[in-house]
Amino acid sequence: MCLRGKQRAGRVQSRVHVDTVDPLSAVSDGVYRLDREWRFTYVNAAAAALLARRVEDMVGQRALDCFPEVAGTVIEAEYRAVFADGRDRVFTYFHAPQGRWFEIRAFADPDGLTAFIRDVDDHHRSDQRRADRVAQLTAVLEALPQATVLLDGDGRIVSANRRWTETGEVIRDAGLRPGVIGDSYLEVLSQHLTAEDRRIIGAGIGGLVTGGPRAADPPFVHDYAHAMGSQRAYFRLQAARVEPSGQVVVTHTDITERVRDQQALAWRAAHDDLTELPNRARLLELVGEALGRDPGRGALLLLGLDGFKAVNDSLGHEVGDELLRQVGARLREQVRPCDVVGRLGGDQFLVLARGCDAAEAAALAFRLRTALTRPFCAEGIPVPLTASIGVAAAQPGGDGVHQLLSDADTAAAAAKGAGRDQVHVFSPGLREAARWRLEVANRLRDGAVDELVVHYQPLVRVDTGEPEGVEALLRWQHPERGLLSPAAFLSVAEETGQLIPITRWLLGETTRQAAEWAAGGLPLRMSVNISARHFSAETLVHDVRVALHDSGLAPENLVLELTETSVAEDPTRAEDQLSLLQNSGVVVAIDDFGTGWSSLAQLLALPIGTLKIDRSLLTAAARLAAGGSGSVLTAIVSLARTIGIRSVAEGVETPAHLQMVREAGCELAQGYLLARPMPAADVPRWASRVRAAGGDSCALALRGRAH
Structure with missing residues (x-):
């Protein structure tokens, strides 16, 4: 823009600046100069356009006359400060007539100051909206009972709620560095995690931060253990991407009590209430693990207390329970550190002897039998107990956990049948006898009485x-095996009722x-x-x-x-x-x-x-x-x-x-x-x-x- 010819003589000097080559004409920012009287001595076209004025209407005029609305605003204050101390200033200003935000940089010079003005309304309003959203999120975060942080696109903490801050104090007391605004979230969290948890959380949070197709669906959830000095806490991390900002909100719910309750329940589910020894289900798991690690090595010793029902009937169940606890404790004293003692139920105990053969397992069985010969004492009453022990050693290519337990049970039954207080090692013949007993039990239950005959x-x-x-002598006319004597089936009939x-x-x-x-x-x-x-x-x-x-x-x-x-x-x-x-x-x-x-x-x-x-x-x-x-x-x-x-x-x-x-x-x-x-x-x-x-x-x- 050029000044008109009808301007007063006082403007001649300014025309020289405008008509000559303007070195700031190519600058995209608006630029103008003020002398110490606050008169415009130079205005480029960009500045005139931003301020919705013509250049000739501004040059030579006092700024406060051209723009009376800036009186008493930050512009007046900042410019006076530049005139006073000669130091540069950068500030934003909302120009009410236009309803827009401008960024102004004022530089002192010997004649006054030079101001660079830039329209930052869109950027400022975007920042304001972002700040508002952050403020809203922060308010929401503050309302959450869980420790919560907000991460930016670089994975750094931009906001955290009070609960996170309180947790940080506990973390600091444990000798660790808490996370504050500006920290890398993963770096802060990683100092508390195992390598596997670091890998999982890093991948999950990283995927949300970097975005991508369906990055926010579903949210990332992971439970992890958190070292707190000598203690161990448990948390559930839940992270979700906040669109369209691309920020990620992460909550940390303390589930320590829940996890410990679950651990206690799991322990109780795997252990006998009375003796606190592993129960049948847990024993089978341990046997399976042992056979998986060392196939063909290991044995089961099944111990059945002899005549224990008579102890319960005569001394009462409280005394019986105390004796069972003492038996379990004595068995644990006798086995090797690698072995496991458990209770199957009733008066039956099971010992998993790891990494041994049949001879070594039999030697352990005799040692256990000897240990049980020392009388027990319950409520001041000495009680002698004996046990019938069945031993079954694992074989290469064996039939698995349940078959090994069945073999030990069969051997224990043979030991009890041999007169009690005996040790019996399983042999294939016992398995065949057990199968026959099962067949007898099934056939008798299914009506084999019609096949019974009497000889005299x-x-x-x-x-x-x-x-x-x-004398009437009972016989069984078996359809496949022929005429059977009572010895072949009456004992099974007695056991099965x-x-x-x-x-x-x-x-x-x-x-x-x-x-x-x-x-x-x-x-x-x-x-x-x-x-x-x-x-x-x-x-x-x-x-x-x-x-x-x-x-x-x-x-x-x-x-x-x-x-x-x-x-x-x-x-x-x-x-x-x-x-x-x-x-x-x-x-x-x-x-x-x-x-x-x-x-x-x-x-x-x-x-x-x-x-x-x-x-x-x-x-x-x-x-x-x-x-x-x-x-x-x-x-x-x-x-x-x-x-x-x-x-x-x-x-x-x-x-x-x-x-x-x-x-x-x-x-x-x-x-x-x-x-x-x-x-x-x-x-x-x-x-x-x-x-x-x-x-x-x-x-x-x-x-x-x-x-």
Whole structure:
């Protein structure tokens, strides 16, 4: 812009500046000069355009006359300061008439000052909006209970709430550097993290900061542990990108209490409440880990306390619980540091012996058995305990954790079955036996009672050879394995609770058969074996009465045979039930006498009508007699006769046996010499042969033996 020719003479000097070549005409900023009288001495076109004036209207005029609205504003104050001290100034100014923001830089010169003016309205308003958003976010952050920071596009902290500051004080007390505004967030946080947490958080926060497709969806979440001196705190980091600013807000929620509660719950879920030892689930995990690291090396020792139910019943469960805790503690004292002791439940404990073979595991088992022989003490009461221990060593290419535990359980059952307080090492034969036991249990449960049959072995009078009765011997007509003896399945039936239903069936079948024979002119007394389980179930008296009622058999023609061991387990309960049966006319016999360890006086105090002398005692008596030690058998028979008990010799297989029982005074005998067990249909035919031979089955048997 040029000054007009009609200007006053006072403006001639200014025209020289305008008409000559203007060195500031190419500058994009507006530029003007003021003398010390505040007159414009130079104005470039950019300045005139910014200020919405013409150059000629400004040059030579006082600034406050051209722009009276700046009086008393920051412009006047800053310019006066430049005139006063000669120092440069930079400031922003909102020009009300235009409603815009300008940035002004004022430089002192000898004649006054030079001002550079730039329109920064868009930039200023953008900054203001950004500042407003930051202020709003800061207000939101302050309202959050979690420690929260706001990060810029470089990942630096631009704002933090009060909770973050308070946490920083705790961090400083722990000897670490807290993060403040301007710090790199990741650098500050990394001093507390593990390498893995640093990697995960770095990638997550980095992805949000740098942006990209769907950078804000979903937010980044990560739980991490935070070292606080000797303590350990746990936090959940949640970060989200704030659009369109590109900033990232990060919250840190203290989840220490929650994590510790979860850890406590996880610990309780993996440990036994009573002993605080690893439980079954945790033990299986540890066994799996051990086998994974060292296949084919390691063993399981399963310990079952012998007769622990009797301890609970006699001393109470509180004492029993204390003993279980002591057993667990003693086992831990005896194992190696690398081994693990756990409780499977009840009175069963499991030891994981890492990195050992079967021989080493067996040696450990014997050491544990010895350690348990020292009496325990609960509430001042010394309590002796023993354990049956099964050992199963891992094999290369073995069947895994559950099979190894099953093998140890099978070996422990074999140890208990061998007489308790034993150590038994697993062998493949035990597994086959266990599978057979499982098959038996399943078939018995699924109705194998229909496959049961009864064979009968005659009992004869020793003096006359006359048949007096039969003993019912249970057999299983297995569809694949053929005829099975009771030893193959009765123990399983007892364990699975099937023995009482089987015995109930047996009572019904045998009494019906005896009644049928009696109706046909063959009166034979029926002897049936009864288990101790029938005593504990307390249904024996009822079941016998039902069988007699349904069959019509006279009570005196039924003999119940019980082993001395089964009676000795609970003599009081046995005596009560046997007395009721005897009073009704049923005969009670003690079977297999001489194989148990019961007191003879205790047995003879029971309502017993017959004593069946076991074959093993018969053999031992024969051996003693041959050595000139006298007849032990005679003494036993005489004692029984004195108190009114009949004696039956079992296992008579040779003429010498028959002669010995005759000399001892036994009333009855049974054995292979006299007659083998036979199906029910063969009994009448055998009896007919005896009658045809004169009625003396002993003589018939001796003649047959002679031929």
